[in-house]
Amino acid sequence: MRGPIRLLVLGTGHMGQGVMRLALERPGLDLAGVFARRPERRGRDAGAVLGLGRDLGVAVETSLKAAIDAARPDIAIQATCSTLADAWDELTVLMHNGVSVVSIAEEMAYPACVSPNLARELDTLAREHGVAVLGTGVNPGFVLDTLVIALTAVCKTVRSVTATRVNDLSPYGPTVLNSQGVGLTPEAFAAGVANGTVVGHVGFPQSCHLIAHALGWTLERIDETREPIVSSVHRETAHVTVKPGQVAGCRHTATAYATGRAVITLVHPQQVLPHLEGVETCDDIILDADPPVHLSGRPEIPGGEATVAIAVNSIPNILNARPGLYTMADLPLPAAWGGQP
Amino acid sequence: MRGPIRLLVLGTGHMGQGVMRLALERPGLDLAGVFARRPERRGRDAGAVLGLGRDLGVAVETSLKAAIDAARPDIAIQATCSTLADAWDELTVLMHNGVSVVSIAEEMAYPACVSPNLARELDTLAREHGVAVLGTGVNPGFVLDTLVIALTAVCKTVRSVTATRVNDLSPYGPTVLNSQGVGLTPEAFAAGVANGTVVGHVGFPQSCHLIAHALGWTLERIDETREPIVSSVHRETAHVTVKPGQVAGCRHTATAYATGRAVITLVHPQQVLPHLEGVETCDDIILDADPPVHLSGRPEIPGGEATVAIAVNSIPNILNARPGLYTMADLPLPAAWGGQP
Numbered sequence: 060m061r062g063p064i065r066l067l068v069l070g071t072g073h074m075g076q077g078v079m080r081l082a083l084e085r086p087g088l089d090l091a092g093v094f095a096r097r098p099e100r101r102g103r104d105a106g107a108v109l110g111l112g113r114d115l116g117v118a119v120e121t122s123l124k125a126a127i128d129a130a131r132p133d134i135a136i137q138a139t140c141s142t143l144a145d146a147w148d149e150l151t152v153l154m155h156n157g158v159s160v161v162s163i164a165e166e167m168a169y170p171a172c173v174s175p176n177l178a179r180e181l182d183t184l185a186r187e188h189g190v191a192v193l194g195t196g197v198n199p200g201f202v203l204d205t206l207v208i209a210l211t212a213v214c215k216t217v218r219s220v221t222a223t224r225v226n227d228l229s230p231y232g233p234t235v236l237n238s239q240g241v242g243l244t245p246e247a248f249a250a251g252v253a254n255g256t257v258v259g260h261v262g263f264p265q266s267c268h269l270i271a272h273a274l275g276w277t278l279e280r281i282d283e284t285r286e287p288i289v290s291s292v293h294r295e296t297a298h299v300t301v302k303p304g305q306v307a308g309c310r311h312t313a314t315a316y317a318t319g320r321a322v323i324t325l326v327h328p329q330q331v332l333p334h335l336e337g338v339e340t341c342d343d344i345i346l347d348a349d350p351p352v353h354l355s356g357r358p359e360i361p362g363g364e365a366t367v368a369i370a371v372n373s374i375p376n377i378l379n380a381r382p383g384l385y386t387m388a389d390l391p392l393p394a395a396w397g398g399q400p
Numbered sequence: 401m402r403g404p405i406r407l408l409v410l411g412t413g414h415m416g417q418g419v420m421r422l423a424l425e426r427p428g429l430d431l432a433g434v435f436a437r438r439p440e441r442r443g444r445d446a447g448a449v450l451g452l453g454r455d456l457g458v459a460v461e462t463s464l465k466a467a468i469d470a471a472r473p474d475i476a477i478q479a480t481c482s483t484l485a486d487a488w489d490e491l492t493v494l495m496h497n498g499v500s501v502v503s504i505a506e507e508m509a510y511p512a513c514v515s516p517n518l519a520r521e522l523d524t525l526a527r528e529h530g531v532a533v534l535g536t537g538v539n540p541g542f543v544l545d546t547l548v549i550a551l552t553a554v555c556k557t558v559r560s561v562t563a564t565r566v567n568d569l570s571p572y573g574p575t576v577l578n579s580q581g582v583g584l585t586p587e588a589f590a591a592g593v594a595n596g597t598v599v600g601h602v603g604f605p606q607s608c609h610l611i612a613h614a615l616g617w618t619l620e621r622i623d624e625t626r627e628p629i630v631s632s633v634h635r636e637t638a639h640v641t642v643k644p645g646q647v648a649g650c651r652h653t654a655t656a657y658a659t660g661r662a663v664i665t666l667v668h669p670q671q672v673l674p675h676l677e678g679v680e681t682c683d684d685i686i687l688d689a690d691p692p693v694h695l696s697g698r699p700e701i702p703g704g705e706a707t708v709a710i711a712v713n714s715i716p717n718i719l720n721a722r723p724g725l726y727t728m729a730d731l732p733l734p735a736a737w738g739g740q741p
Contacts, residue, residue, distance in 0.1 A: 081556050209550045211736040212713050213706035215422050273735040322741045350705045356695040364691045365554035372553050394614035395552040400663045
């Protein structure tokens with residue numbers, strides 16, 4: 060690679076801004092362009108979007124084709140959406156213009172999970188246009204899948220996997236809090252789960268399939284449950300107040316079955332201020348395996364920062380990969396590249 | 401890959417036997433041949449070597465060329481030695497005969513560490529003969545390097561790495577115990593370090609360089625210290641007795657410097673029966689990074705089993721790789737492949 064890598068960032072929300080900031084700090088990486096879906100951002104300087112108090116000479120484009128033409132990027136990071144369907148149009152425009160992509164859309168962590176046909180089409184398009192495409196993130200993309208796979212490297216046999224991620228939603232605003240049912244009564248939470256407004260975590264099927272793909276397991280089904288975490292104490296953040304008896308978050312679990320038994324159990328209780336009831340945040344992976352493996356991290360790897368980092372850290376792998384659609388299990392380990400510590 | 405992968409195992413010691421056993425259990429893998437350095441093993445059936453009480457129809461060869469001709473292997477696992485110099489002749493015979501290799505020789509985890517010239521020559525030979533070559537193992541090869549690199553994937557910036565592995569040498573026999581100075585007086589331990597008979601851990605420079613390679617760091621120097629772990633209690637295993645005041649093991653550390661400061665600290669105290677003095681075995685990784693990461697496993701990942709597993713689990717990556725010499729940082733994550741759980 061000659062000269063810095065020219066990066067086009069799609070998305071000017073929390074994640075997109077995080078990627079832009081890291082692109083400014085990381086040696087060897089050049090923030091070449093920014094695309095926003097929100098029309099009102101058109102023409103603003105990226106420095107203003109980031110609140111830097113100085114211009115960066117990079118104007119936000121709201122036409123992706125115009126952004127590509129202006130930026131002439133080596134690679135794009137997509138931070139605009141969560142679903143494959145919503146990611147699709149931007150991905151195809153990028154590919155048709157010869158731009159490789161790292162997407163943090165949750166469903167892109169294992170696109171075949173939502174649609175094997177669309178995943179095949181992504182792979183075909185990527186090969187036709189000579190680009191590589193990857194979905195990643197902290198979860199799905201790392202803690203409950205890639206790290207699990209990494210630990211199986213030292214196992215002769217793996218019988219089952221249990222991975223738990225306990226985090227704190229306090230930093231998050233209304234969109235995330237509503238998707239987890241925070242502040243609802245238990246009855247309203249149940250209704251929200253039923254009508255799809257309480258979503259819980261997006262990415263469990265992707266993580267299960269990523270693990271199964273790496274281990275050569277054929278999954279029979281994946282069951283998911285979403286239960287309210289009912290607070291027994293008063294919890295209050297900048298964005299929400301939870302009274303005793305109200306819902307502080309969503310305990311979302313997924314259980315994947317193979318050979319007639321539960322082989323992958325993923326547990327992800329997301330709530331505001333868990334420590335108020337003595338709950339420590341953590342990442343925890345247990346492999347029922349030969350040899351057995353149990354690894355824990357306390358506190359948990361922080362989601363937002365980690366997603367920004369792993370997207371940027373995946374860039375060299377994607378630029379070095381042969382054309383095609385990749386998962387985290389198919390590429391070398393990303394690392395915090397960029398030169399001296 | 402059509403049909404099972406034909407594996408040639410080099411080495412009939414503890415590690416070689418472990419690989420042979422796993423080859424018998426793992427679907428899709430066929431124990432096609434066994435090579436031993438010890439002439440007295442020639443012609444013995446692999447089943448007898450493993451004490452299975454039945455023949456496997458695989459006779460141990462003590463000529464590597466004869467073993468290759470008899471086995472027609474897709475891949476070889478080398479479990480005969482620790483150093484690059486000692487591994488060299490077998491590696492070149494394998495490569496000249498078109499056989500890809502996974503080596504658990506510690507110095508093969510990052511061969512350029514001992515000799516950049518020999519590493520280049522390995523890479524050239526591998527390309528000339530269309531084969532791929534990898535060094536791996538639990539340590540070096542995983543806990544104090546690959547797993548560290550994996551965790552940096554979620555970091556925007558890494559300032560320094562500290563990784564500790566506390567293990568128990570109780571299962572090991574005289575060769576390993578002597579190399580760690582177990583049972584010596586502190587004075588004899590110091591003399592052993594000075595004259596090279598007390599070796600400590602083999603692999604610290606390789607782990608440091610593997611991390612630096614992945615992160616793009618240029619190391620200035622690596623300092624190693626070997627200190628006696630003097631027991632205050634009576635410790636006794638099947639192979640050694642340690643009286644109070646004698647040495648129970650070796651606390652070996654390595655510190656790697658870049659930009660004038662310590663950036664990688666690896667700590668590996670190896671001793672018999674650490675729990676007798678309240679010391680828990682563990683693997684522990686701390687990244688001074690944004691975001692910070694701290695992961696621990698208790699007890700430690702057991703060395704022997706894990707090395708056998710990671711060597712076998714690396715086979716598909718090596719068979720799918722383009723010709724050349726690889727490190728663990730250059731290949732996709734190995735996983736416990738082999739079909740249903």
